[in-house]
Amino acid sequence: MGAKVIMLASGKGGxxxxxxxxxxxxxxxxxxxxxxxxxxxxxLRSVDLISGVYGKTVYDIEDVLSGRCSAEKAVVESPLYSDLYVISAPYSGGTVRPSALAAFISTVGEAFEYILLDTAAGMGAPFISALSVAQLALIVVTPDPITVRDGRIVADTIAEKGRANLRLILNKVPTTLDGTGIANLDECIDTVSARLIGVIPQSDDIMRAAVNGSRIPAKSKAAKAFNAVAARLCGRETPLVIK
Ligand SMILES: Nc1ncnc2c1ncn2[C@@H]1O[C@H](COP(=O)(O)OP(=O)(O)OP(=O)(O)O)[C@@H](O)[C@H]1O
Ligand SMILES: [Mg+2]
Incomplete structure (x- = not known):
C-alpha cells in the first residue's frame, strides 16, 4: 500500500x-x-530540537536526495517518541525538488505507515515539493485574523494546485476559547474553509518541552489533543475538544 503522505502548511510563520x-x-x-x-x-530547523534528535543527525534530507547517503543512514529514531523516525532539513540552503522528493517517498514508503512533511511557512519551494506528493494537507492556524486569512490563501492554493485533501488544525487555542465559547473558532473554520481535525490548546507543557527538549507529559491536555488528532487520522471518531 505505501505510506500515507501528510504535509503540514501555514501562511504565517510560527x-x-x-x-x-x-x-x-x-x-x-x-x-x-x-x-x-x-x-x-x-x-530554520526546529524539528531536531522538538523531537530530541538534535546532535544525533549526521546526514539530512538533501544528502539523501542527492545520493550522498542512503535513507537508512539519515533516518534517526526520536529518543522521546519511539517509532517516530526523523530526517532533518539541511542547516542552510538546499532546495528539495519535487521529483527527488517523490522518488525518495516511493523508495521508503513501504517501510512506514505515515510520512509527515513539515514545510516552511508560505508557499515557497518546500510547500511546492510537499504538495506534489501529499495525499493530505494539514493547515495549521492560530485563532487570530491575520493567520487565519493567510491560512485561507494556502488552503485555496492547495485545493487549486494539489490533489491533497485538506484538514484544519487550530493551534494555540486559549483555554477560554476551547470550550463552549466556540464562536470565534467557528469563524476561523469558516474563513479557512477546511474541515477541522484538531484543536490544540495554548499549552505551557508544549513550551516547556520545547525549551527542555523533553516529551510533553502524557496527561497534559495538549498530549490528549494530539492523541485525538491521531485517532481521527486513523479513522476513529473522537471528540475535537478535550475537556
Ligand atoms: N499549542 C502551543 N502552545 C504553546 N506554545 C506553542 C504551541 N504550539 C507551538 N508553540 C510554540 O510556538 C513556537 C513556534 O512553533 P513552531 O516552531 O512549531 O512553529 P512553525 O509553524 O513550525 O514555525 P515556522 O513557520 O518558523 O516553521 C515555538 O516556540 C513553540 O514551542
Ligand atoms: Mg517550523
Whole structure:
C-alpha cells in the first residue's frame, strides 16, 4: 500500500507546524504506526530540537536526495517518541525538488505507515515539493485574523494546485476559547474553509518541552489533543475538544 503522505502548511510563520509534526507523529507512533517525519524547512530547523534528535543527525534530507547517503543512514529514531523516525532539513540552503522528493517517498514508503512533511511557512519551494506528493494537507492556524486569512490563501492554493485533501488544525487555542465559547473558532473554520481535525490548546507543557527538549507529559491536555488528532487520522471518531 505505501505510506500515507501528510504535509503540514501555514501562511504565517510560527503557527506550530513543526511542533504539531513532531507531537502528532509521536501520537501516531504511540498507536503502533511507523512514522517518518521529514523536515523540509532548510535553514530554520526546529524539528531536531522538538523531537530530541538534535546532535544525533549526521546526514539530512538533501544528502539523501542527492545520493550522498542512503535513507537508512539519515533516518534517526526520536529518543522521546519511539517509532517516530526523523530526517532533518539541511542547516542552510538546499532546495528539495519535487521529483527527488517523490522518488525518495516511493523508495521508503513501504517501510512506514505515515510520512509527515513539515514545510516552511508560505508557499515557497518546500510547500511546492510537499504538495506534489501529499495525499493530505494539514493547515495549521492560530485563532487570530491575520493567520487565519493567510491560512485561507494556502488552503485555496492547495485545493487549486494539489490533489491533497485538506484538514484544519487550530493551534494555540486559549483555554477560554476551547470550550463552549466556540464562536470565534467557528469563524476561523469558516474563513479557512477546511474541515477541522484538531484543536490544540495554548499549552505551557508544549513550551516547556520545547525549551527542555523533553516529551510533553502524557496527561497534559495538549498530549490528549494530539492523541485525538491521531485517532481521527486513523479513522476513529473522537471528540475535537478535550475537556
Ligand atoms: N499549542 C502551543 N502552545 C504553546 N506554545 C506553542 C504551541 N504550539 C507551538 N508553540 C510554540 O510556538 C513556537 C513556534 O512553533 P513552531 O516552531 O512549531 O512553529 P512553525 O509553524 O513550525 O514555525 P515556522 O513557520 O518558523 O516553521 C515555538 O516556540 C513553540 O514551542
Ligand atoms: Mg517550523
Amino acid at each position: 503557527t506550530g507546524k513543526s511542533t504539531v509534526s513532531v507531537m502528532l507523529g509521536g501520537a501516531l507512533a504511540a498507536r503502533g504506526e511507523r512514522v517518518l517525519l521529514v523536515e523540509l524547512d532548510s535553514g
